[in-house]
Amino acid sequence: MNKHPQHLKGQRFRQALEDSGLSGAELARLLDLENDQNVTNWKARGVPAYMAGQVAMTLAVEREWLEGKDVPMRNSNTARGSAPKAANDSPLYVLEPMAPWDSHTPLEEDEVELRLYKEVELSSGPGKVARTEVQEITGPKLRFSRATMRSCGVDPSNAVFATNSGNSNHPLILSGATVGIDKGMTRIIDGEIYAIDHDGHFRIKFLQRTPNGVKMRSFNSDEYADEDYDFDQIMAQRVVILGRIFWWSSIRPLKGPSLI
Template identity: 75%
Template structure:
């Protein structure tokens, strides 16, 4: 009897884990999973689709092989990735030096450049009040991991980045954070975070569908009340969903505001 697809995926995950020298509990901690039961399930059914990219990268195997496809477990390109921590390394952390790069530094394997979206102040005619508009800015780029895009289900051509301003989502997303946006995901999923063009102003909000419109919610709900907009408001105020925020990163100045 031939092996079922899920059986094969499970066996391949188990082999990759054994080759790494990590126990199930150690690998669960490495991926910041809540418990080891996920690893036990993966040995039987295979790694779920949304985690395959991260697991393949961590265990240094080809993603397609882990998915049960007829490809080698590893290739020369795979071997260029760093190996996972050894099982006897109780810390399970490997600290690599940061690599400095300039705009003209060639992209490495697995890297993708994201385009910048920004509020641009438009020149106003004499006696008129100027306004802003969200535009793609040529020049600045953000280097990003293709594996992360793949694990988040983001098509590279749909990925852009922007800068968050304001404390409406503090301390989850700090003011000055870089956020990555999937322009291909504009359908509202309740509770997800979206980048929004609100009459030319860039905003980041949790969105919730209402029978007659949408509700914008902030993580910092103590200072920022929910905002409800009906369909007429959406048209009148030029509210456009730019895409789902799937990643963000922050710097933390020494004199920054308290997080709690």
């Protein structure tokens, strides 16, 4: 066992940075950091967990390797291209043609199919109020990149997708947006966004722990007030955290509503 994990992580970061041809200041700009002091610190301590995925992707190395684990620095996916070049060298971004696909198109090597989660109305007997439940729907699938999930720390086997409804998080997450959910992360990290099964209703909320339970917050706080639930209410109202929202996307109609 390595007795100095921080030293190893720092060494790995220095090696990746040198191999990329970027300076610390250039990397800081690519990562949108306020200054390059963070990069200087990482050379000694290693990259913090919350930045590891983004740094690994930028430097074109494996996240697990950057974190000091016994894996190759690169594999067939990360070796496809090199790290972004500095200004005047070559463009940082290259637009490539989009490739249309359908359900019969074979998956690429770096793709997986995510399952759909949906709010479903359950059958009820005569005179009974219909209930809903959030459950997996067979059929629809979403193609997704393993590299993207890896950069977010998501195990592909834990990833599902769903569709957002309503404007409680407008304009951050639009109504009709597709969201990716990591079912492997149900532990509350204050300020993260989670998918929730609230008594059979699918909801997307920022969560914050409180001494007596949990607070749910909406990005659109002007229209949607914070909601506080104690542990008894959580049990009584069947509040279940489905997982952390790690990705979202949405179409933008030509005559869509104003975002501001």
